[in-house]
Amino acid sequence: MANIRDIAKQADVSVTTVSRVINEHPYVSKEKRQRVHAAMAELGYLRNQQALTLSTGRTQRFVVVLPYMDHPYYGLFVNGLAKAALVKGYRLVMWQTEYKLDQERQALDLLKHREVDGAILLSHAMSFEELETYRGFGPISVATVGAPETISSVHVDHYAAFVAGLHVLTQAGYEDIGIVLSRQSSPSSIARQRAYFDEVASARERWVWTGYLTSEDGIRLAAEFLQRTERPRALFLSSDYVALGFLGEMHRRGVRIPEDVAILGFDGHPISQAFGLATMHAPHEEIGRALFDVTFDEMDGGAVRTQSLTVTYVPGTTL
Secondary structure, eight states, X not given: OOOHHHHHHHHTSOHHHHHHHHTTOSOOOHHHHHHHHHHHHXXXXXXXXHHHHHHHSOOSEEEEEESOSSOHHHHHHHHHHHHHHHHHTOEEEEEEOTTOHHHHHHHHHHHHTTSSSEEEESSOSSOHHHHHTTGGGSOEEESSSOOOTTSEEEEEOHHXXXXXXXXXXXXXXXXXXXXXXXXXXXXXXXXXXXXXXXXXXXXXXXXXXXXXXXXXXHHHHHHHHHHOSSOOSEEEESOHHHHHHHHHXXXXXXXXXXXXOEEEEEEOOTHHHHTTOEEEEOOHHHHHHHHHHHHHHHHTTOOOOXXXXXXXXXXXXXX
């Protein structure tokens, strides 16, 4: 197998120049860089990742911890992460946890054992106190609120975001409003419930539905909703995915939207526009990019950062 000396000879450059090209360092002319790449291709050179890690102290990998790989909500974050990683020549190790603590610990053990350079958590069951115990092994960033000063956080303020959505509904003339959430005890759901009871005069405990995460859950919600004798006139759902399942099933049952019940989603997933879903758009892709950037910057001594982004209303025919 060819080594860097072989490549240097083939390209008629120094070994140092070859090393700089392989490690993507600046200050190499375009002409020399092209010659090195051509020599690498001709000789069938493959970069030894283990040797690179030993020489640079970096793996050029981040682990991304998320509960579900197949949920469109997380796909938006991952898209932003992947675009930012591509620019920096980094790879992402995706770790699905289903909110199981043992899986989150295994993912963070990659950081502990220097198998990755940093960790990015999109949602987690682990307490921040335990998460901090891993901070000494490398940079950690989260897309959740409430992080300590040692952990970077780029997120949506879910209380303020839900207040904004509830104002959209009340300004449209709806007073009897219900909300639909995913995990009942998650920080985001707690903040959303607090916003609901702070802002809606007719707020009722029985109009808070929890445990709805997928489009199939939205179909189930429609059946449960129609069984109620007393129902709200509008629903604010914390997921477009659930809202679309609910919308489709209500149409199949002959329920008029928004005449019988208005629907407001949350996320602003592009697919929502195809179905006319009114929604609150959260900048999840932007958050993904920012999470990568702050984690990358921390490796070079950058400061821990906390950033809260805002949501915007996207009109639709369901409201």
